[in-house]
Amino acid sequence: MGSSSSSRNKIPNAQELMDQTGFSSAHLLRLYDRFECLDRDNKGYLSPDDFEAVGGLAMNPIGGRIIDAFFSSGQDTVDFSSFVWILAHFRPTDRNRNKEGTQQELPDSRTRKLKFAFQLYDLDRDGKISREELLQVLRAMLGLQVTEEQLQSIAERAIQEVDLDKDDAISFDEFKKSLEKVDIDTKMSIGFLK
Amino acid sequence: MELFFNPFDNLVCILLGISFTVWFTLLLVFIIVPAIFGVSFGIRRLYMKTLLKVFEWATLRIERGAKEKNHLLYKPYSNAIIAKEPTSLEEEIKEIRRSGSNKDLDSATEFELSDIFYFARRGVESIMDDEVTKRFSAEELESWNLLTRSNYNFHYISLRLTVLWGLGLLIRYGFLLPLRVTLAFTGVGLLVFLTSVVGLLPNGRMKNFLSEKVHLMCYRICVRALTAIITYHDSENKPKNGGICVANHTSPIDVIILASDGCYAMVGQIHGGLMGVIQRSMVKACPHIWFERSEVKDRHLVAKRLSDHVEDKSKLPILIFPEGTCINNTSVMMFKKGSFEIGATVYPVAIKYDPRFGDAFWNSSKFGMVSYLLRMMSSWAIVCSVWYLPPMSREEGEDAVQFANRVKAAIARQGGLVDLLWDGGLKRAKVKDTFKEEQQKLYSKMLVGTQEDRSRS
Numbered sequence: 116m117g118s119s120s121s122s123r124n125k126i127p128n129a130q131e132l133m134d135q136t137g138f139s140s141a142h143l144l145r146l147y148d149r150f151e152c153l154d155r156d157n158k159g160y161l162s163p164d165d166f167e168a169v170g171g172l173a174m175n176p177i178g179g180r181i182i183d184a185f186f187s188s189g190q191d192t193v194d195f196s197s198f199v200w201i202l203a204h205f206r207p208t209d210r211n212r213n214k215e216g217t218q219q220e221l222p223d224s225r226t227r228k229l230k231f232a233f234q235l236y237d238l239d240r241d242g243k244i245s246r247e248e249l250l251q252v253l254r255a256m257l258g259l260q261v262t263e264e265q266l267q268s269i270a271e272r273a274i275q276e277v278d279l280d281k282d283d284a285i286s287f288d289e290f291k292k293s294l295e296k297v298d299i300d301t302k303m304s305i306g307f308l309k
Numbered sequence: 310m311e312l313f314f315n316p317f318d319n320l321v322c323i324l325l326g327i328s329f330t331v332w333f334t335l336l337l338v339f340i341i342v343p344a345i346f347g348v349s350f351g352i353r354r355l356y357m358k359t360l361l362k363v364f365e366w367a368t369l370r371i372e373r374g375a376k377e378k379n380h381l382l383y384k385p386y387s388n389a390i391i392a393k394e395p396t397s398l399e400e401e402i403k404e405i406r407r408s409g410s411n412k413d414l415d416s417a418t419e420f421e422l423s424d425i426f427y428f429a430r431r432g433v434e435s436i437m438d439d440e441v442t443k444r445f446s447a448e449e450l451e452s453w454n455l456l457t458r459s460n461y462n463f464h465y466i467s468l469r470l471t472v473l474w475g476l477g478l479l480i481r482y483g484f485l486l487p488l489r490v491t492l493a494f495t496g497v498g499l500l501v502f503l504t505s506v507v508g509l510l511p512n513g514r515m516k517n518f519l520s521e522k523v524h525l526m527c528y529r530i531c532v533r534a535l536t537a538i539i540t541y542h543d544s545e546n547k548p549k550n551g552g553i554c555v556a557n558h559t560s561p562i563d564v565i566i567l568a569s570d571g572c573y574a575m576v577g578q579i580h581g582g583l584m585g586v587i588q589r590s591m592v593k594a595c596p597h598i599w600f601e602r603s604e605v606k607d608r609h610l611v612a613k614r615l616s617d618h619v620e621d622k623s624k625l626p627i628l629i630f631p632e633g634t635c636i637n638n639t640s641v642m643m644f645k646k647g648s649f650e651i652g653a654t655v656y657p658v659a660i661k662y663d664p665r666f667g668d669a670f671w672n673s674s675k676f677g678m679v680s681y682l683l684r685m686m687s688s689w690a691i692v693c694s695v696w697y698l699p700p701m702s703r704e705e706g707e708d709a710v711q712f713a714n715r716v717k718a719a720i721a722r723q724g725g726l727v728d729l730l731w732d733g734g735l736k737r738a739k740v741k742d743t744f745k746e747e748q749q750k751l752y753s754k755m756l757v758g759t760q761e762d763r764s765r766s
Contacts, residue, residue: 171435257756258750290422
């Protein structure tokens, strides 16, 4: 390798991150700048307030859930590696990437994206989207614009369509199956500039 | 031994004396006298052209250096990391659903689980790149301007470049900075002294005339203290008495830039210390509007004082910065409606700085006032353009907010800045819920709209 840039040295485990997530070094540098920009008090990690200060996120009906997705397993800080890891979910799938000797087996990119979306619904992380959880997400996305009955009927219909084993909840497999034909790659990918 | 030292001492004294005299004469002739009369020798423009050539050369050297070592240059000017598509909520969600089902879309569908993809993607996009947060940090440059503070590619600098940079450092800190500091003190000192003197005169035309001249002269000296090279456009639209002059805000220097070309009544809070002294003496010569700290909160009081001032046609036009805070000069943020409610004619002014010579943006969370001024005085120059836009008034049926937005759009268009809806107060505070409601409304119209159609048919 031998190439060491003083700015790249700022980033801990840069090479590892590049291998695991597939981001190029230019992207990583950009993301690091962004991370520092969001980290207003220069703490070295991000807390929920830092995310809430992003205008576009506060305006998003499910903004709160997206923020939760960054803070998994009860922690309330996000360091740069975790930040990049989550953002990597939105990279378009690399058809031809074949890196030998990666530390971890990357599960199929499509499944990762689905899992991310599933987590946005499944609040308590129990592996199933219950009717209650679905109602909550719907309420967040629609706010006060619809009545309680309308909400209930939307949720009812959605579960009936998708729930194959009739347990009144949507498991990850059922979720996956119902979205079989959706082009997740494009819809859950962000256009990173070269 | 003593004999040896004495002539030497004398010689040193004489040399010092001569250089001081020369220094002050030069200062007087080339800078202060032109400032008094408002003429210019054109030295600053020549300086600017030379600097540009040097910067281009410096950037080429860096790029060449990087290529030699086969490294990727960190390009700060490609500011974006992602490409955002400007599709609407409805289009996108329909797209997602279309790809997921074979059903004919018109007869369909209500909520789909895949709808969440749209929101998730938009949300993460804004985490990576949002319009607001990046307006509060300094703009990034294409070419290097030999200032350490704007360089990201340190180790590609060759020896020649380092020498040049060192030379630049010497010139800036050794020659320009002391010169500018002297001028600044002269300018401020004269302002305080002369306005107090003028204030002793009885009110009348003589006093107004003199006060104008005094203010202009002192601001011009301050402009030279910063080596500000300003180009004024469309001066026929300059603000007149009884009007309100409105401009975008990038730094406290904006005031000096505008006030050196015309006389304004300033609005602001009374500070203590040096600022307070300056404010108090200025108000002796002509009426400015200074508020006590407690009065600032009372919006009615503020509005009343402003409108009283505006109605008196003999008083100078008021200068206001409606954004309320300093923005980094790439965009214009929401204007506070207070100044647009008064009903006077508004004279918009657009100010655009050229960042290649020195970044004028005051990042108040990073720098205090004194360190900011020092940075300003140790950059190469402050180059900016000022456009005086034609006056605007509130139209029939237009409320203050719409009027403010109209003025803002005009300023943004002229200055080549991005026109944003967001509130500059977002620097410190959170977004209002109304924006979120908008999104919810759009989405629910899609879903519930279809339900109503179905129940009707």
